[in-house]
Amino acid sequence: MIPTKPYAATDLGIFKFVDGKLMVYLMELTIEAYVGRLALPGTLVLETEDLESAVRRNYREATNRSNAYFEQVYTFSAMERDPSRRVISTAYMAFPDKDETFTPSSKYSSGTWHYVNDAPPLAYDHDQMLKMCTERIAAKLNYTTIALLLLPPAFTLTDLQNVYEQGFGETLDKRNFRKKVLSMDIVEPIGRQRQGEQARPAMLYKAVRREMEMIPLF
Amino acid sequence: MIPTKPYAATDLGIFKFVDGKLMVYLMELTIEAYVGRLALPGTLVLETEDLESAVRRNYREATNRSNAYFEQVYTFSAMERDPSRRVISTAYMAFPDKDETFTPSSKYSSGTWHYVNDAPPLAYDHDQMLKMCTERIAAKLNYTTIALLLLPPAFTLTDLQNVYEQGFGETLDKRNFRKKVLSMDIVEPIGRQRQGEQARPAMLYKAVRREMEMIPLF
DNA sequence: TCAAAAGTGTTTATCGTACACCCATGC
DNA sequence: GCATGGGTGTACGATAAACACTTTTGA
Numbered sequence: 044m045i046p047t048k049p050y051a052a053t054d055l056g057i058f059k060f061v062d063g064k065l066m067v068y069l070m071e072l073t074i075e076a077y078v079g080r081l082a083l084p085g086t087l088v089l090e091t092e093d094l095e096s097a098v099r100r101n102y103r104e105a106t107n108r109s110n111a112y113f114e115q116v117y118t119f120s121a122m123e124r125d126p127s128r129r130v131i132s133t134a135y136m137a138f139p140d141k142d143e144t145f146t147p148s149s150k151y152s153s154g155t156w157h158y159v160n161d162a163p164p165l166a167y168d169h170d171q172m173l174k175m176c177t178e179r180i181a182a183k184l185n186y187t188t189i190a191l192l193l194l195p196p197a198f199t200l201t202d203l204q205n206v207y208e209q210g211f212g213e214t215l216d217k218r219n220f221r222k223k224v225l226s227m228d229i230v231e232p233i234g235r236q237r238q239g240e241q242a243r244p245a246m247l248y249k250a251v252r253r254e255m256e257m258i259p260l261f
Numbered sequence: 262m263i264p265t266k267p268y269a270a271t272d273l274g275i276f277k278f279v280d281g282k283l284m285v286y287l288m289e290l291t292i293e294a295y296v297g298r299l300a301l302p303g304t305l306v307l308e309t310e311d312l313e314s315a316v317r318r319n320y321r322e323a324t325n326r327s328n329a330y331f332e333q334v335y336t337f338s339a340m341e342r343d344p345s346r347r348v349i350s351t352a353y354m355a356f357p358d359k360d361e362t363f364t365p366s367s368k369y370s371s372g373t374w375h376y377v378n379d380a381p382p383l384a385y386d387h388d389q390m391l392k393m394c395t396e397r398i399a400a401k402l403n404y405t406t407i408a409l410l411l412l413p414p415a416f417t418l419t420d421l422q423n424v425y426e427q428g429f430g431e432t433l434d435k436r437n438f439r440k441k442v443l444s445m446d447i448v449e450p451i452g453r454q455r456q457g458e459q460a461r462p463a464m465l466y467k468a469v470r471r472e473m474e475m476i477p478l479f
Numbered sequence: 480t481c482a483a484a485a486g487t488g489t490t491t492a493t494c495g496t497a498c499a500c501c502c503a504t505g506c
Numbered sequence: 507g508c509a510t511g512g513g514t515g516t517a518c519g520a521t522a523a524a525c526a527c528t529t530t531t532g533a
Contacts, residue, residue, distance in 0.1 A: 046305035048266045051338070051349050087264035094338040094349070118336045118351050120269070120312040131269050131312070131349075133336050185404070201485075218487070219523065242484035243530035419512075436514070437496065460511035461503035486529070493522070502513070 049120075052132035053098045054085035054169060056116070056176040057106070058159075059139060060193040063205040065159045065180070067173060070105060070151045072166055076127065080166040083173065084151065085132065098135045105154055106145040111137040112192050112255060117175050124168045134172040136179065140253065142195035184210040186259050188229055191250040199237055199245035200224065207261065227258065267338075270350035271316045272303035272387065274334070274394040275324070276377075277357060278411040281423040283377045283398070285391060288323060288369045290384055294345065298384040301391065302369065303350065316353045323372055324363040329355040330410050330473060335393050342386045352390040354397065358471065360413035402428040404477050406447055409468040417455055417463035418442065425479065445476065 057068040069081040084105035088097040095113065103109050118133040147154040159177055164170060183189040190206040204220050224230060231251055236244035275286040287299040302323035306315040313331065321327050336351045365372040377395060382388060401407040408424040422438050442448060449469055454462035 045308045046268055047308040049269055049306075050264055051267055051269075088267075088338070088349075090263045090265045090347075091340075093340055094336060115335060117333060118312060120306070120351075122309075122311055129308075131306075133338075199485085216523070216525085217485090218525085221486080222488095223522090239532095240484070241482080241532050243486080243532095245485055417512085434496070434498085435512090436498085439513080440515095441495090457505090458511070459505050459509080461513080463512055480533105482533085483531090484529100485531100487527090489525090491522100491524080493520100495518105495520075497518085498516090500514090502511100504510085504512100506507105506509085 047129055049129040049131045051088040051094070051097075052085055052130050053088060053094055053101060054083040054132050054134050054167075054172055055098055055101055055105070056083055056134065056136040056173060057102070057111070057139065058136060058176070058180065058193060059142065059156070059195075060190075060202070060206050060209075061156075063202075063209060065177065065193070065209065066156045067159050067162065067176075068105070068145065068154055069157050069162065069165070070147065070154045073152050077166040081157070081163060082166040083134075083169050084147075084154065087130075094133050094135075098137075102137055104148045105151060106139070107148055108139065108141075108143065108145065110140040112140070113137050114179075114255075116179055117172070119168055119172065121168060134175065136176045138189075138192035181210045183255075185261060186257060188250070188252075188254075188256040188258055188260075191229065191253070192255060196249055196253075197233055197235070197237075197247040198249075199247060200230075201245060203230070203248075211261070223260070227260070229256070229258065265347055267347040267349045269306040269312070269315075270303055270348050271306060271312055271319060272301040272350050272352050272385075272390055273316055273319055273323070274301055274352065274354040274391060275320070275329070275357065276354060276394070276398065276411060277360065277374070277413075278408075278420070278424050278427075279374075281427060283395065283411070283427065284374045285377050285380065285394075286323070286363065286372055287375050287380065287383070288365065288372045291370050295384040299375070299381060300384040301352075301387050302365075302372065305348075312351050312353075316355075320355055322366045323369060324357070325366055326357065326359075326361065326363065328358040330358070331355050332397075332473075334390070334397055337386055337390065339386065352393065354394045356407075356410035399428045401473075403479060404475060406468070406470075406472075406474045406476055406478075409447065409471070410473060414467055414471075415451060415453070415455075415465040416467075417465060418448075419463060421448070421466075429479070441478070445478070447474070447476065 059066050070084045072080050072082050086101040114136050116134045120131045230248040233247050233249050235247045277284050288302045290298050290300050304319040332354050334352045338349045448466040451465050451467050453465045
């Protein structure tokens with residue numbers, strides 16, 4: 044009947060949507076047991092901080108950026124999730140506020156974007172964490188404006204439609220989709236067009252409010 | 262830059278729906294700093310168990326029963342949430358599988374059911390926890406059969422309607438509600454009626470499947 | 480001139496909503 | 507016999523779904 048005093052940790056799924064597919068930012072581990080393996084960026088929680096502070100610090104360390112939307116997803120506590128010591132880790136997800144290139148700080152050897160559906164098996168229980176994050180994202184497509192956080196600040200309506208189609212696993216009618224989205228006051232045209240495609244240029248839009256809103260969409 | 266090694270804990274919101282209102286099971290604390298205050302049942306996580314094991318053990322200790330639906334809600338980690346020591350606690354909620362009287366084991370002096378809207382301020386950060394639980398319940402009314410878990414095994418359609426009306430904070434049309442619910446294959450009549458009311462007896466129903474299902478209702 | 484994606488309205492079907500009266504029981 | 511909650515159907519309006527062609531650009 045001895046209470047455990049585990050390490051507390053956080054792991055962070057950082058997501059964006061590119062080319063009609065969800066991407067996650069993964070770090071290459073350098074510690075001996077997992078050298079070369081990929082994992083979500085994570086850190087132990089320090090004596091002086093709470094979970095959310097640790098997550099924000101970890102985000103800065105992994106990306107050299109500081110603004111994002113953060114959300115707690117789930118706490119993982121299986122006995123053997125880290126074979127070397129008892130660690131209870133809370134998974135968060137993050138959606139960067141801008142689409143810039145990340146340059147991880149010295150703590151990490153390298154970070155790279157991976158298509159979620161194409162990522163190799165991850166270290167620890169991070170496959171489970173990644174799965175819970177993607178399920179949460181898919182669920183939230185139904186009743187929030189999370190899709191707008193997955194896209195860069197300027198996007199086309201086809202980009203947005205791709206997020207929903209990918210999340211729902213089904214195709215949507217283009218005219219009905221646009222009618223719906225435009226009637227909801229969640230996006231507005233920025234008056235520019237996307238150049239350089241080998242087709243007719245698409246009008247660019249931005250989110251009216253860059254927050255997660257509770258608005259039923261579909 | 263010293264990693265924290267906090268105690269890990271769980272706290273458990275146990276809920277049921279009675280007389281058109283949500284109830285939560287609260288324990289009276291006996292420890293010095295909080296003597297006489299009410300709190301959710303909670304326990305430290307032991308060296309030999311993960312969070313869900315601790316929650317199930319805690320449920321047995323608090324109720325002397327063992328079957329319920331459990332769901333992780335949120336992990337609370339504020340520095341001063343327990344003034345006496347660093348504790349990171351994961352809140353779960355539970356819905357008993359039957360409606361029996363609880364008799365807490367010796368660990369607890371007493372446990373009592375309280376109407377959520379009528380509960381006194383709780384110890385620690387348990388008011389926050391309770392709020393997150395009730396918000397989660399309200400949210401899940403929209404896309405799961407959680408309402409069926411809040412009711413006893415036999416209930417009337419008016420009971421069920423009360424759950425939704427309370428959760429949504431609005432009244433629903435009786436005929437439309439019944440039409441909808443009965444068309445969904447989630448409840449079936451058990452052929453008995455509720456006796457003893459000072460009015461026409463109501464037909465009793467049971468859940469077709471006593472699980473949380475993802476089914477959009479309203 | 481061809482390929483590739485953007486953009487645009489109308490019609491139909493489905494679903495949600497509004498609405499009022501009789502019934503069975505206990506007191 | 508009266509008060510209390512139980513139980514039932516239809517008509518209308520709103521929303522969702524189906525559906526095809528023209529436009530603009532780069533190669």
